[in-house]
Amino acid sequence: MEGFYSNFHLKALAKVELANQVKQSFWLITRCFSFTETSLPPGGVLLCKIGKTAIMLAISNDEEEEALFSRARKNGYLLCKGRVGSMKAEKVISSIETAGIREGMLDGSYRQEHALYHAVLEALRGICRGDIGLGDYNRTVGLTFSIVIGLKDERSVSEENWIAVGLYGTIGAPKKGHEHEVMGLGISHI
Amino acid sequence: MEGFYSNFHLKALAKVELANQVKQSFWLITRCFSFTETSLPPGGVLLCKIGKTAIMLAISNDEEEEALFSRARKNGYLLCKGRVGSMKAEKVISSIETAGIREGMLDGSYRQEHALYHAVLEALRGICRGDIGLGDYNRTVGLTFSIVIGLKDERSVSEENWIAVGLYGTIGAPKKGHEHEVMGLGISHI
Amino acid sequence: MEGFYSNFHLKALAKVELANQVKQSFWLITRCFSFTETSLPPGGVLLCKIGKTAIMLAISNDEEEEALFSRARKNGYLLCKGRVGSMKAEKVISSIETAGIREGMLDGSYRQEHALYHAVLEALRGICRGDIGLGDYNRTVGLTFSIVIGLKDERSVSEENWIAVGLYGTIGAPKKGHEHEVMGLGISHI
Amino acid sequence: MEGFYSNFHLKALAKVELANQVKQSFWLITRCFSFTETSLPPGGVLLCKIGKTAIMLAISNDEEEEALFSRARKNGYLLCKGRVGSMKAEKVISSIETAGIREGMLDGSYRQEHALYHAVLEALRGICRGDIGLGDYNRTVGLTFSIVIGLKDERSVSEENWIAVGLYGTIGAPKKGHEHEVMGLGISHI
Amino acid sequence: MEGFYSNFHLKALAKVELANQVKQSFWLITRCFSFTETSLPPGGVLLCKIGKTAIMLAISNDEEEEALFSRARKNGYLLCKGRVGSMKAEKVISSIETAGIREGMLDGSYRQEHALYHAVLEALRGICRGDIGLGDYNRTVGLTFSIVIGLKDERSVSEENWIAVGLYGTIGAPKKGHEHEVMGLGISHI
């Protein structure tokens, strides 16, 4: 099981050279629906909130990331993390969509992409604090994004999956040091 | 110094019975501007991002809260945390403003309240994902809020303070279990 | 089969006295997913666009409604229609949600209500042409709403259901004759 | 009269080769103000709602279009229909403006273009469900638009004209099949 | 002519006791369309921009108001001025509509009220800087409003009238001194 983990992790780390600046560290354990059919992991449910998981993954540094992976793994979450920087909102959107599809988190259907798209738009509204706009507002973002698929929370073990997108980074003028932090979270049924 | 910490913490815990449902656990160490005049604390700057501090404080449970306090204390942040639930956006806004003023984080001037107000509005846009509206949209929120005043980040040690407001909780229909998580972050100069 | 149709239709007509001013004429034939498992109906697919079906149902008068029912029935759509008038956006939202649940179109889960809620919000943005607001804008609406569940379109026969909400009526000052028509359409995966 | 109709219809069909991808089938009968000066047509007013006329024209296929023309003709509406597809909102706006002017529906004054512009913006808010944005949101539209000038409704026979713009089509990712339907309606005095 | 002016002015000054706190100083000279049929006034067009006229009327004190009246009178503008303070956006809207109708600036038709309504909404967006909301945002306004009907500008002497609404005053927390200035301008064809 641990080897299975490492393999996937290495696969992801090898993808650093992506054209659209998306670096993904991806972790696949078991899909969430199998979680409800099996017994709880030893030690029980440690962190089973899809939104909090997405937020913590987005704000985590490398060290915290490892701890998050082993916690989320016990709850059967499917996770993906990457980075994107742009003055164009569509680049942020398409990078996250590409990451979700390439890492096999989505099944390729329009339904699932529609769910991811709306989660991304909602997270972007947190980033832009209102209307979505980057270059038009003379501002640029540098963001870490997370995608999480799984249980909405510990009370919804019998339900189907939800999807959460977390965004964390900086927004500001295209000038070094002239930026401050931003955060966004979007959640949709999938 | 540790006793000083405990005293303030106990004072805050005693405020649970507030009329407007705001429970604050408040922590005052030293104001940030004194930080730049003294040497760095032993062990250096551990967490010096005002936005990340506000996010982590908002999503923290009791146990994580303690760890956050001792970390933020080393960086001279002024912190406040509370809870508010309402179908009226103005209740959320006024509860956070009241908390910031009552705990002595602001000096009572309109300037500082204006800064806090705009940080709250920005955080609320992340919560509402666009236009600010709760009851009008037939939805209610249960939120934990954090207010943080201090350095924008570790690169801005020579600058004046900023203010960050973090919001984390749930939004949904006024029916048990029919809600999902939301997050918002607003930052302003103060 | 025809009698089955009449029975359901009569049941709906008897519901005129609903407290919240929602008059529903409801029609259940077969759920859409059964459509894909059987052969096409004699005469083929006449109208298989979920959005167009929702729009036409919302703008239809009594006569046109009958024709729509028999067409949509051939494509296995699940339909519901009602009326609501208010100066409060939340009344419009909750009336449509209540109609969808009471008529058995949804299974009562939060997932499905979340899908309906977002479809309603999107349709309301068409009605309000931007920010959602009625009384705050000193205006009132009188709307016919439709809810349709089934195939997104004829090319998606192998997929799962979508939900569409159509809204049509008038918006204006609370003064007779001082209003004009409005239309909105919202679509979500379910 | 029937020949007059055919001539105009043919003229419109010959305009398919327009540079900006706008195909218009245009129908001029009599301007609406002449309707109030003459007696009602045999059979009375069949459909005299400017918004419903614009919606039905936008969603109609070729067959339904013919029936609509003969109905609207009895009520003296001035109609225009076209198609536009783009990832740029300004292309959608300018195509509809160009169609309205080229077909002689407007008198070329800024007043009338201002009325058309605002009707188009309102219809686009229904399409975008909130803020107007296509490419920035990484989405594209394929739309049929209608412009209708005439009586607001059958109760306003003594009043001047209004203008309605109907939009119907699909929105989605720039990938075949990854789109769903959208609808918008905008109405202004002219 | 001067007496005519005084009479109307006195009539308006006597209206201070209006229930909804609207104090109007109203000035009728000649309607703008008569301006284009006669020769230019002696001394020529001094100020013929409908928007600038509305702005200056809204920000003027009593002394400046007199000078504005005599200038605008030469250009045939129809003017109205009042005050309104509220935490409810609909109160602001209805006060301005009431003022426009009561002072005889509008002919009572829905067309003209629709034009005024949209000009008011646009001006309010300048006041709220985005989404229209006062009490929901825990803020209150104290506003002076102006309504101006006449030529759009000096180049449009052969055209019909436009309507402009100017708003100027303060927005802030419901606490004395905790407010700052705001301004809004809305313009529509009428």
Added chain:
Amino acid sequence: MEGFYSNFHLKALAKVELANQVKQSFWLITRCFSFTETSLPPGGVLLCKIGKTAIMLAISNDEEEEALFSRARKNGYLLCKGRVGSMKAEKVISSIETAGIREGMLDGSYRQEHALYHAVLEALRGICRGDIGLGDYNRTVGLTFSIVIGLKDERSVSEENWIAVGLYGTIGAPKKGHEHEVMGLGISHI
């Protein structure tokens, strides 16, 4: 003192050839904080509202500008005025930011630019009447902007400075004469 004034004024007038079409007439007297330390100027405070000052500077012609300068000078305001025309919102934003920095109104810190940026965004919402968008909405602006730094109003003499941005000009289709006036005002603490 008078010579000091003239020198700065001439310096500004010489900057007409700026690449980004920004013509600034800049006036530096004494910074506002020195005003509170000295006695009131002879004749007292004539105009001490930062918002009204910004509005009047933006709508003033050359003649009115002179009168404004001598009034504002008595109240210690720091003023800057320029012009910008574009179909791109970011050009409007960056031109105003550039003007504020180049004329020495800001100290170059991110804090002060953040304050100016938010004041500009708020003023732009008045111009766009809602979502910020120019080219996307197929419209262009020609604007005069003003930046004012100083006392919020005469009651706040003991407080620190605020910043106001006034915008006035025209918005419309990219066709001569097809535009109308717009106005916006944004205010922030600095």
